Amino acid sequence: MNTIMMSVDRNQVLESFRADQEPEWVTVLREQGFRLAEELPLPKLEKTNIERWNLGTFGEIRRPAQRDSLKDAGGATSEWIDSDNALVQRNSGIEFHRLTEELRGQGVIFTGLEQAVRENPELVKPYLMQAVRADENRMTAIHAALWSGGAFLYVPKNVQVAQPLQALFLLDDEEACFMPHVLIVAEENSSVTFVENAVSAVSRKHDQFGIMEVFVKRGAEVHVASVRGLGKQITDMTYRRAHVEADGRIRWVVGEMNAGNAMADTASILQGDGADSDAKVICVGAGEQHMNLTTRAVHIGQFSTSDMVTRAVMREDATAIINGITKIEKGASGTNGQQTEKVLMLSPKARGDANPILLIDEDDVQAGHAASVGQVNPEQIFYLMSRGIARAEAERLIVYGFLAPVISEIPNDRLRDRLQSLAERKLGQA
Amino acid sequence: MNTTLRIDQLRASVEGKEILKGLSLEVRGGEIHAVMGPNGTGKSTLASTLMGHPKYEVLGGSVTFNGEDLLEMDVDERGRAGLFLAMQYPSEITGVTNSDFMRSAINAGRGEGIEISLLKFIRLMEANMKTLEMNPEFMHRYLNEGFSGGEKKRNEILQMMMLQPKITILDEIDSGLDIDALRIVAQGVNSLRSADRGFLIITHYQRLLDYITPDFVHIMMQGRIVKSGGPELAQRLEAEGYEWVKEELGIENETVGQDEDAFQMPMNTTGPKIR
Ligand SMILES: Nc1ncnc2c1ncn2[C@@H]1O[C@H](COP(=O)(O)OP(=O)(O)O)[C@@H](O)[C@H]1O
Ligand SMILES: [Mg+2]
Numbered sequence: 001m002n003t004i005m006m007s008v009d010r011n012q013v014l015e016s017f018r019a020d021q022e023p024e025w026v027t028v029l030r031e032q033g034f035r036l037a038e039e040l041p042l043p044k045l046e047k048t049n050i051e052r053w054n055l056g057t058f059g060e061i062r063r064p065a066q067r068d069s070l071k072d073a074g075g076a077t078s079e080w081i082d083s084d085n086a087l088v089q090r091n092s093g094i095e096f097h098r099l100t101e102e103l104r105g106q107g108v109i110f111t112g113l114e115q116a117v118r119e120n121p122e123l124v125k126p127y128l129m130q131a132v133r134a135d136e137n138r139m140t141a142i143h144a145a146l147w148s149g150g151a152f153l154y155v156p157k158n159v160q161v162a163q164p165l166q167a168l169f170l171l172d173d174e175e176a177c178f179m180p181h182v183l184i185v186a187e188e189n190s191s192v193t194f195v196e197n198a199v200s201a202v203s204r205k206h207d208q209f210g211i212m213e214v215f216v217k218r219g220a221e222v223h224v225a226s227v228r229g230l231g232k233q234i235t236d237m238t239y240r241r242a243h244v245e246a247d248g249r250i251r252w253v254v255g256e257m258n259a260g261n262a263m264a265d266t267a268s269i270l271q272g273d274g275a276d277s278d279a280k281v282i283c284v285g286a287g288e289q290h291m292n293l294t295t296r297a298v299h300i301g302q303f304s305t306s307d308m309v310t311r312a313v314m315r316e317d318a319t320a321i322i323n324g325i326t327k328i329e330k331g332a333s334g335t336n337g338q339q340t341e342k343v344l345m346l347s348p349k350a351r352g353d354a355n356p357i358l359l360i361d362e363d364d365v366q367a368g369h370a371a372s373v374g375q376v377n378p379e380q381i382f383y384l385m386s387r388g389i390a391r392a393e394a395e396r397l398i399v400y401g402f403l404a405p406v407i408s409e410i411p412n413d414r415l416r417d418r419l420q421s422l423a424e425r426k427l428g429q430a
Numbered sequence: 431m432n433t434t435l436r437i438d439q440l441r442a443s444v445e446g447k448e449i450l451k452g453l454s455l456e457v458r459g460g461e462i463h464a465v466m467g468p469n470g471t472g473k474s475t476l477a478s479t480l481m482g483h484p485k486y487e488v489l490g491g492s493v494t495f496n497g498e499d500l501l502e503m504d505v506d507e508r509g510r511a512g513l514f515l516a517m518q519y520p521s522e523i524t525g526v527t528n529s530d531f532m533r534s535a536i537n538a539g540r541g542e543g544i545e546i547s548l549l550k551f552i553r554l555m556e557a558n559m560k561t562l563e564m565n566p567e568f569m570h571r572y573l574n575e576g577f578s579g580g581e582k583k584r585n586e587i588l589q590m591m592m593l594q595p596k597i598t599i600l601d602e603i604d605s606g607l608d609i610d611a612l613r614i615v616a617q618g619v620n621s622l623r624s625a626d627r628g629f630l631i632i633t634h635y636q637r638l639l640d641y642i643t644p645d646f647v648h649i650m651m652q653g654r655i656v657k658s659g660g661p662e663l664a665q666r667l668e669a670e671g672y673e674w675v676k677e678e679l680g681i682e683n684e685t686v687g688q689d690e691d692a693f694q695m696p697m698n699t700t701g702p703k704i705r
Contacts, residue, residue, distance in 0.1 A: 378484060384535075385505040386481050
């Protein structure tokens with residue numbers, strides 16, 4: 001018997017969205033989500049039993065008051081936001097958003113997703129829940145039923161957006177449902193950078209099922225940086241998935257700095273010829289945290305290329321299962337898929353597992369993988385200490401050196417600093 | 431106070447095998463000592479034990495550095511006290527740039543609040559790299575990663591020049607260097623020579639000693655110093671090899687720790703003490 005949705009009052013949810021003038025087709029998707037959630041199983045994860053995570057604490061839809069100024073927005077919001085084009089979701093709804101006249105003039109749309117389904121249904125409907133579908137598993141179904149707030153980013157054909165657009169997802173009400181959905185559509189030959197952060201301040205158990213869908217059209221380029229810093233009480237389950245058309249590019253930089261259990265699955269579906277994906281993931285685990293992180297590249301188009309790098313540092317009793325999946329479909333000749341997963345363990349009780357998986361149905365391809373799990377090398381510590389560097393500092397240098405290949409790739413200085421400080425906090429050094 | 435490193439009857443083991451079997455030596459400021467010996471005689475073990483490598487266990491004897499008990503100090507304390515080991519096989523550390531590493535090392539020696547300014551540091555590093563004829567890009571390369579053997583050796587000497595240690599141990603700094611590189615490395619060492627700095631140069635070739643003239647030459651076999659002399663000893667070794675030393679001392683197998691039972695022979699000689 002499926003009990004996961006028992007804490008949710010279905011009628012309250014549907015009523016709340018109806019009151020907000022949500023179009024009928026979205027309500028239909030939600031109802032379908034509720035139905036599927038009763039039937040479908042939870043996703044099966046490699047070496048992690050999420051049945052034990054007792055998922056099902058979602059809260060109710062609680063929207064914040066809209067603010068005109070960032071100063072009035074919740075918590076430490078203003079510390080996080082530095083873009084002129086920004087959006088803040090607090091609990092179940094959008095609290096603040098702004099977009100420069102210049103970008104508006106170019107036809108760029110950047111709003112809450114709930115607003116977008118009302119105002120731009122023709123741009124949203126063809127994409128919403130299409131890269132990640134409601135009927136994949138119980139988690140995606142629940143998300144389809146309960147998502148709220150969210151972000152919609154639309155970049156018209158040939159428009160290049162230089163400045164990163166930024167979204168902050170903040171949970172500070174333990175009774176509130178928190179399930180943002182991010183939808184990005186980059187039309188032909190456009191380019192854009194989207195930066196998201198998720199943070200929380202609650203002291204009771206809470207589950208978050210998030211989805212990000214990215215549609216990269218022919219020749220477009222999308223950079224996504226996602227830094228998760230949710231608290232210990234939150235179980236963060238996230239799918240990120242990009243569909244990339246011919247000659248399009250997706251760049252992922254992901255910082256998994258949550259304090260609670262987490263599942264993340266970041267995938268690039270390289271649909272078109274010459275499509276390209278680059279994914280860099282870093283993760284720091286501490287306490288009793290369990291994490292299951294997957295990056296995927298699915299090659300369908302010919303001459304498509306992918307590179308995935310994951311670096312995870314585990315301390316205390318933390319456990320990480322790191323999966324890299326390169327799938328090359330029949331007919332995807334001339335493709336090249338590479339992946340590397342490395343786990344560094346700082347304590348004897350920390351556990352890490354790196355699973356590179358290559359699934360190849362075409363002959364004329366290149367694919368490679370490298371994986372390692374290990375402790376800090378005592379020779380390296382000795383070498384640094386012999387130059388007068390204290391042990392703690394030597395370890396710090398080695399750990400940051402281990403994370404450097406990802407941190408140095410972050411497109412924006414402040415985000416890099418923030419990721420660095422989140423990492424420091426998780427490493428117990430700040 | 432003048433610099434003194436005093437090693438007295440030092441015994442040490444690695445992986446349960448006793449390698450240093452009562453080694454005595456004193457290095458003072460202003461002196462250059464060469465420790466020579468065939469492969470496998472315990473030279474690197476001496477260097478690693480002095481630096482405090484965790485794999486090497488001290489079984490007996492004492493080492494004082496300027497009167498303090500060196501063996502009681504942690505590795506980093508030894509480094510900050512002014513001991514430096516240019517290693518035979520330096521570690522590679524991905525993600526840590528040469529300059530970040532060097533700055534951490536210099537600041538570790540200086541302490542909080544009196545860190546070297548970035549500008550001053552860069553000037554210092556650039557100047558030293560120029561002396562060593564190193565490509566400036568090595569500043570931003572990851573520490574020793576992808577360096578050739580010779581580049582690693584130069585990088586060790588660079589660190590020595592930046593840190594200005596009181597006692598420097600060079601472990602086979604000459605191996606894998608061509609004549610040009612050897613000359614440059616020797617220049618680096620000679621530039622640091624002063625009345626309060628001492629050097630312990632480990633090598634099994636005379637070659638390096640053509641560029642750095644030692645005050646004392648010691649021959650190491652079976653984990654001890656078996657013979658000491660002046661620069662002429664190195665020259666004789668170059669001309670005649672080690673056989674005559676073995677014959678003179680009745681040593682059949684000069685190595686240590688390799689095949690325990692077969693070659694354990696009673697040896698009542700202890701290393702001659704300097705002074
Ligand atoms: N790290 C080590 N692990 C195991 N054995 C070692 C190690 N270092 C030295 N030894 C032992 O000590 C002996 C002497 O080695 P070493 O000190 O490296 O000699 P040298 O530098 O004179 O060539 C070796 O034959 C080996 O048996
Ligand atoms: Mg050696």
